[in-house]
Amino acid sequence: MEDKEILELFNARNQQAISKTADKYGNYCYSISFNILANAEDSEECVNDTYMKAWQSIPPDYPNIFSAYLGKITRNLSLDKYRHKYATKRGNATVNVVFEELENCISETKSIVDEIELTELINNFLKTLSDDKCRIFVRRYWYFNSVKEIAEFYGISESKVKMTLSRTREKFRKYLEKAEVSL
Amino acid sequence: MNTEKLIYAIGNIDKKYIYEANKKTKKHSQFLKSVAVIAAILLAVMFFNTEIGVKAVDYIKNITTEIFESIFPDKDIPVYYEGTTEYETHVAMGEIPDEETNSPGFSMYYDTERYKLHNEDGIYYIRTKHTPISREEIIENNSDLLNGLEESEKEAEIQRLIDENEKFYNNLPVCEIEIVRINETTPENAAEIHKKELIQEFNAISETEKDPNHNGVYFFVSDGDNWDSAMAYIYFIDDENDGVFRLTARFFGEASEGHGNRFRQMIDTFKVIS
Numbered sequence: 001m002e003d004k005e006i007l008e009l010f011n012a013r014n015q016q017a018i019s020k021t022a023d024k025y026g027n028y029c030y031s032i033s034f035n036i037l038a039n040a041e042d043s044e045e046c047v048n049d050t051y052m053k054a055w056q057s058i059p060p061d062y063p064n065i066f067s068a069y070l071g072k073i074t075r076n077l078s079l080d081k082y083r084h085k086y087a088t089k090r091g092n093a094t095v096n097v098v099f100e101e102l103e104n105c106i107s108e109t110k111s112i113v114d115e116i117e118l119t120e121l122i123n124n125f126l127k128t129l130s131d132d133k134c135r136i137f138v139r140r141y142w143y144f145n146s147v148k149e150i151a152e153f154y155g156i157s158e159s160k161v162k163m164t165l166s167r168t169r170e171k172f173r174k175y176l177e178k179a180e181v182s183l
Numbered sequence: 184m185n186t187e188k189l190i191y192a193i194g195n196i197d198k199k200y201i202y203e204a205n206k207k208t209k210k211h212s213q214f215l216k217s218v219a220v221i222a223a224i225l226l227a228v229m230f231f232n233t234e235i236g237v238k239a240v241d242y243i244k245n246i247t248t249e250i251f252e253s254i255f256p257d258k259d260i261p262v263y264y265e266g267t268t269e270y271e272t273h274v275a276m277g278e279i280p281d282e283e284t285n286s287p288g289f290s291m292y293y294d295t296e297r298y299k300l301h302n303e304d305g306i307y308y309i310r311t312k313h314t315p316i317s318r319e320e321i322i323e324n325n326s327d328l329l330n331g332l333e334e335s336e337k338e339a340e341i342q343r344l345i346d347e348n349e350k351f352y353n354n355l356p357v358c359e360i361e362i363v364r365i366n367e368t369t370p371e372n373a374a375e376i377h378k379k380e381l382i383q384e385f386n387a388i389s390e391t392e393k394d395p396n397h398n399g400v401y402f403f404v405s406d407g408d409n410w411d412s413a414m415a416y417i418y419f420i421d422d423e424n425d426g427v428f429r430l431t432a433r434f435f436g437e438a439s440e441g442h443g444n445r446f447r448q449m450i451d452t453f454k455v456i457s
Contacts, residue, residue, distance in 0.1 A: 064198065072198070079190065079191065099187075102189050102190065118188065119192045122193055122196055123200075126200055134203070178318070
């Protein structure tokens with residue numbers, strides 16, 4: 001079923017919208033959640049909560065890219081759960097590594113930006129990257145994919161992924177530094 | 184806490200990036216690649232004189248980039264610089280053959296990290312990307328000069344150095360590859376005619392030599408031996424359709440080892456699609 005038709009079901013408050021969304025994007029949302037939580041039960045719960053949030057938000061929302069809209073909800077719910085669950089202990093190894101990698105991109109600087117400004121800065125940074133580098137960056141830091149998963153997904157070597165990520169992080173660090181970002 | 188803020192901010196990036204990253208761009212099978220190309224060419228051949236054909240040709244133009252990505256996946260190309268070799272990822276650009284204008288196509292790999300592709304009135308240019316020097320670099324490179332200054336003087340001096348640097352960059356001779364197609368000529372003829380056009384512009388023009396990598400010839404021009412003297416390698420490659428592709432790699436003295444070398448290595452990857 002086309003996204004447009006599913007969204008029409010949401011607009012018509014037809015509960016089939018949920019099952020059709022699950023048919024089409026269930027696995028996608030689950031994989032996003034599982035990348036973060038590494039726990040089947042928690043991930044399923046987040047995916048169900050995603051459908052519920054979408055049901056509550058559409059309408060008035062009418063997403064242009066439905067998959068990304070759902071993915072974003074799942075990601076946020078999963079991160080919230082991750083934060084709650086692992087507040088005092090180490091959680092999923094990939095997520096920990098991702099956190100560490102990004103921690104090194106933040107420097108001690110002057111001005112303070114809010115999340116919206118920061119997102120805008122990141123969007124502008126992504127514009128400076130080639131398509132390939134942008135995709136790899138997003139798969140790592142948005143989808144929380146491991147290096148191996150990214151390499152398999154794009155059919156490239158793990159060493160290329162590692163090198164690309166390392167160079168992009170360095171560029172990102174300099175970019176944030178230049179923008180004098182403090183979080 | 185800070186990292187979390189960054190993680191959540193990344194979560195809000197433009198949805199197009201999320202969508203694009205979820206597309207498998209590299210693992211097209213050879214069969215699908217061939218089908219895409221054959222379908223595109225057949226469409227052009229069958230319909231180019233009809234209304235549907237015109238739309239089909241437009242469509243083909245739009246999907247050219249996708250086809251190029253499929254047929255010519257990114258490649259790690261050896262780049263020789265000051266005695267060392269580094270493999271750098273290059274991306275394919277070019278045009279598929281156009282039946283409407285009876286023009287052959289071409290492909291060439293270029294380094295998207297350093298260069299940007301432009302199309303101006305049908306002429307392709309691969310030009311250096313301009314990355315302005317950062318304030319931090321200015322401070323680092325001029326620490327001796329800046330350390331002895333008052334805060335207000337220091338700020339003024341930093342700004343002056345930034346402006347001076349930008350002006351310096353803007354005054355440098357251009358570094359680019361230009362790709363032009365010339366109808367109804369041969370590489371040798373086109374080279375001789377072009378040499379005559381360049382006599383006024385350059386004081387040294389080399390002999391025409393056979394291009395070892397293509398069916399064509401090339402020569403070298405320069406206007407001196409200074410660091411900023413304009414130079415160019417000019418290639419004339421048979422387009423297999425009674426015409427020639429002329430590729431001009433322009434740079435200047437100081438950039439001959441860097442951009443000059445890179446340009447020639449990119450030109451080595453040039454292929455005619457007839």
